[in-house]
Amino acid sequence: MPMKSTPKSLMPSGALVMLILRVLQSGPLHGYAIAQKIHLLSREVLGVEEGSLYPALQKILLKGWANAEWGISETNRKVRFYRLTAAGRKQLEAELQDYDRVTEAIKTVLQTA
């Protein structure tokens, strides 16, 4: 059964970065695992395609929010694991705060308008 993915336009790349950082918080993961985890945790609402996952991961590496290190996958393959850095934790916190503020604001507007 094909995955029911969220259309790309509904998943802004900023949000994707935040989600990746969040799923990395509990420990290092490889790219496919990140996509899977987001998919599962979102109760299969959010699908992450290669085309948006890897640019986001490259950006995270460039900004220094995560390190890449080699490890062995569950299928016994050599693969790159992404591990959150201190800078990444800080970034995640900042993004979560921003997110909270914005959602609060949107909620308020929706409730009072």
Place this chain on the structure above:
Amino acid sequence: MGELWRRMWYLLNRQRMQEELRDEMEFHREMAESAGAERRLFGNADVLREQAREAWGWTWIDRLFQDIRFGMRTLTRSPGFTIAAVLVLAVGIGVNVAAFGVFDMFVLKPLPVRDPDTLVRLERKGPGGSFASNVAYPSVEFYRDHAKTLSAVLVSTDREVVLENESKQVRARFVTGNFFHELGAETAWGRLLNEDRDERKDAAPVVVLSHTFWEERYNSDPAVVGRVVHLNHKAATVVGVAPRNFSGLGIPHEPAFWVPLTQQPYFVEGSTALTDTSLGAYMDMWARLEKGVTPKMAEQELTALTNDLRRQSPESVWKDERIISKPGGYLQTVHKDDVPMISLVATLVLLILTVACSNLGGLLLARGVTRGHEISIRFALGASRGRIVRQLFTESLLLALMAAAAGLGLGYVFLKAFLANMNVAPWLDPVPDWRVAAFAGAVGLIAAIVFGLAPALQLTARRRSGARARQVLVTAQIAASCVLLIVAGLLVRALQFAVSNDPGYDYEHILVVDPDLAAHGYSASAAKSYLDTVQARLRQLPGVISVGLTSMAPLGHKNVTGLTGYRFGIFVSRVEPGFFETMGIARLSGRDVQRGDTDGDVVVSESLAKQMWPAEAPLGKQFLLEPTDPTSKKFTVVGVVANARTMSMHDPDATELYQMSDDASLPHMVALVRTQGRPQDIAAGARTIATGVDAGLFPNVRLLSDAFHEEVGSVEKGALIASLMGASAVLLAAVGLVGLVAYAVSQKTREIAIRLALGAKKEHVLAAMLRQFVGPVALGLIAGAGLAAAASQMLRRILYGVSGLDPLSYAGAIGLLATTAALAALWPARRALRIDPMEVLRHE
């Protein structure tokens, strides 16, 4: 900062990072597939990877390398085209590099001395245009003792001296003791001059050898240090050898010896050089600026000091004299008068580059036909016009880069050949420095834009109009070649005039005997008795027809004193009766100079008389020494003589003025001896006579024909360079035209075939094909002639003897180019007519 660092790190490890990303994405796909996803859900892996890499901001480099790799492949696939293109452009760039190399070497590159930027050369400037590039030694001492803006003052002056018993004189440069030290010279052998040791009153006479002279005369023998040599029969010890790369201060001719200036009176008996304050006692003066002092500040202080100096010795300072400073650490500074010459050369070499560029543009355009297919495929595959233009332009850039490298080498070869002909000092280094290399690169870049961008835009345009671009290229090439040819023609004609035209005197039979009495401190009366005795004895020599005296030896390249303020320069000589007869200059009217003449009685050349009074008889006419000052001295014309170009062969106007010698000019007089047979036969006898009267003199005895041939030789070299430039322009233009016509023909093969098949006459087809080039060629010729005519104002200031509108040069250039164009066009066109129409049509 961390982000930038990571970006750089990524750039350095790009290869590995890209491979890792590929593996990672591959793993991702495998996992997804095994989880049940279908492969068609994934996009193009290459595109996805490229999108991911974009985060690092380096993808432009990848694209650039792609373009370069692709461009290289394209170029190596057609080596013939590539080599031709690189060669054509390399010639254009090489000529420019050589010209810029000369400019760089003489003007931009500092001399190889310590701290060249704080060195200034000091010159004198008076009101009303009086100017002297040198300063009397007592004035130098005054400035040195009083100036606070200068940390050191350097003086240098040249003299010919006799070494041991050699017949030919050698050049000695007398310099202050601080000269070597201030310029930061290291010694090659022994020691150099030293202020403390060599400028003392009781200092022993010493000389330092120049490196070249040490090699040539002493076979690089280090044991020469300590040896005693005789200059002007005076013993001196060789204390050392100057280093090979020692440039001194910017005179490209190396002396044989460096000698302490304070010892000049010892070497030149009777010399008053150190005490003389008259204008004739010249010395070149440089100074080192005190820390933090600008040249302007030094000028102000020295000008103020000049006012004090005038109170002390009014005779050596002009009224309202100023001291000006020029950058001293360079071989040349550009003077306002040099600008027309520099712009002329720059224009000529740029025109050659223009021809090369339009030539190459034509080649690229012609090649574009064969690439039209490739380009349309790439359009069809979705490439944007910008992307294709960028690819085509990258190829042009690659060509330009190779041509710039080749041009740099070619320019070096040209420059080396040029220098080898100039007999310059060994420290002048033609190896291109960073400035020349940067210049070559910049010229290459500009050339790439000129020859590459237009065809690239043309080839990718939706509506192609190859004919228009072709016509523009033909016009540009013809116009630029036309200007080059006309200017070359004018140069050759002007130089021809200088060479072939009779200088106005009998140079083949004249011997010059210059005793240089002034340098030996002769007074007017001593000089008079010396000259009288020598003249009388010279007349006794067998074969001598006559003897004359003048203050200005012909073609002697002395500092010419001229009258300024007129529309034209007037060259003044002091002569004695018999001068015109000896020189073979005919008297046209009036009388010769004679004893008892006042300073106002003058003999003028015919040309000067014509310039002053175009329609009137000159005899008895009066004119002012300074035309703007009615109280200035009046001249009265007592005689008119035929034109003679005694000062320079390049001066056809021959506006010369002769006065009877006076007391001041007597010690500067030079004897001219006219002989029946070969003048060299009496040279030894004349020398014996000149030294017989005073053994302390070392007269310079030379043939006027030598000076003449030297002058002619330099003129011929100039003509040769001009002709080579013109010839290369014609050659380039011919090659370019052949290419363009061949291109036009290849585009019209089908049309030609149809016409021939339908029974058109070959001549008509040929004419129709060539007709499209008639307009551009004619337009180019008109534009070129017009441009050359517009530039003739500038040319007139450099070229003498021919008007800027010399009809022969114009007609010759236009005729030659028209013929070349016709032949260049006929060749490929005729080949096209030999095609078999049926064959072509079947093929299509």
